[in-house]
Amino acid sequence: MTVMEQRDTYRPAPPPAWQPRTDPAPLLPDAEPYRVLGTPAADEAAAADPGLLRRLYAEVVRGRRYNAQATALTKQGRLAVYPSSTGQEACEVAAAMVLADQDWLFPSYRDTLAVVGRGVDPVEALTLLRGDRHTGYDPYAHRVAPLSTPLATQLPHAVGLAHAARLKGDDVVALAMIGDGGTSEGDFHEALNFAAVWRAPVVFLVQNNGFAISVPLAKQSAAPSLAHKAVGYGIPGRLVDGNDAVAVHQVLSEAVRHAREGNGPVLVEAITYRLDAHTNADDATRYRESSEVDAWRDHDPVLLLERELTARGVLDEDAIGAVREDAEAMAADLRARMNQDPEIDPMELFAHVYAEPTPQLLEQQAMLRAELEAEAHPQQEGTAR
Structure with a gap:
């Protein structure tokens, strides 16, 4: 049987019952x-x-x-x-x-x-x-x-x-x-x-x-x-x-x-x-x-x-x-x-990371708080040193 004859006699198998049949x-x-x-x-x-x-x-x-x-x-x-x-x-x-x-x-x-x-x-x-x-x-x-x-x-x-x-x-x-x-x-x-x-x-x-x-x-x-x-x-x-x-x-x-x-x-x-x-x-002029x-x-x-x-x-x-x-x-x-500069509190960075702050997060929070306090009171820091 030739390929053409096979094509003419071939009948596809019906789809399984679980396969949806949707008219496209x-x-x-x-x-x-x-x-x-x-x-x-x-x-x-x-x-x-x-x-x-x-x-x-x-x-x-x-x-x-x-x-x-x-x-x-x-x-x-x-x-x-x-x-x-x-x-x-x-x-x-x-x-x-x-x-x-x-x-x-x-x-x-x-x-x-x-x-x-x-x-x-x-x-x-x-x-x-x-x-x-x-x-x-x-x-x-x-x-x-x-x-x-x-x-x-x-x-x-x-x-x-x-x-x-x-x-x-x-x-x-x-x-x-x-x-x-x-x-x-x-x-x-x-x-x-x-x-x-x-x-x-x-x-x-x-x-x-x-x-x-x-x-x-x-x-x-x-x-x-x-x-x-x-x-x-x-x-x-x-x-x-x-x-x-x-x-x-x-x-x-x-x-x-x-x-x-x-x-x-x-x-x-x-x-x-x-x-x-x-x-x-x-620069949109480079491509259109x-x-x-x-x-x-x-x-x-x-x-x-x-x-x-x-x-x-x-x-x-x-x-x-x-x-x-x-x-x-x-x-x-x-x-x-x-044009109004927003009021930003850097400490908010730690407020909503974890329900229970991790030790590492608490350590980072303390470091940032210390840096902010040092910036706010530079003379006190110098005296302490």
Whole structure:
């Protein structure tokens, strides 16, 4: 029998009874990113809830001004580093807005705007980035996990919290944010796999801004889209225009509702772009052309929303002016408070290391206390010697 004849007569064995059979078709994302602005769907959105659209606009404008002010503070030495999300404000704002009070947000290091959107004080959200040793805010008070600098480590935490809440019967959804570079980490795989198997109420939001620092997406993944990765785990993937604030809000709202109703996790990929460099320590001109950045400026999330809402009569010049004034007031308050030197007690370093301090920790504590006392009373030290 020839190979061709064998192929024609071969019949695969049926899968074992324990192997799940899932039709992948409903899990596949759309071929193109979902959009609202500039489409007939914008008519429905404007008619359904113009107040929501005005709030979205106000928040993206505030977010843009926050990014600009934080970047300026970095140049002035008030922040050690700031990973700007300029150009990604629509994703940041929508992520915070779609969550209920009892839900949890698990941000990455670039998601300061989403953290502030959950009610965290703008100064406290920057405390870690100014070089402080702790998060700067109470995660439990705002249901916001600490800003995560290690890539993707917050994703398994989000799954663990959501799974525990489901076992307890609590109405909690976790929304975990990550960049395209973070999807190359093992934690990303582990989190999605566990979330899918446990049907944990988690929404994974991938902000695909094109680069993992200087590495373009094409050198990270050969998948048709990052949203397609969801299919391999048996969960739905959604693809959305990440600069269309209304579209991102709609897709994330549906994903949160899907998870809350007990249907398991969702992976959402938002196609966006960071207009600024990776951080203030990065020279983006070394790996991308200015023409590429300029092309994305024409797809700016603030301008897209402002043009659409103005054309539909949802916004007028007075409303735009009021929003900008509010954003300037926020920036002025942030600037004034960040220019105040924080009062730091070095002895706090030992306060929350162990429930019962170890002998080594007590020894280090005593050494530091002695050094501080010697600095405070140098003449007494000289006399003692």
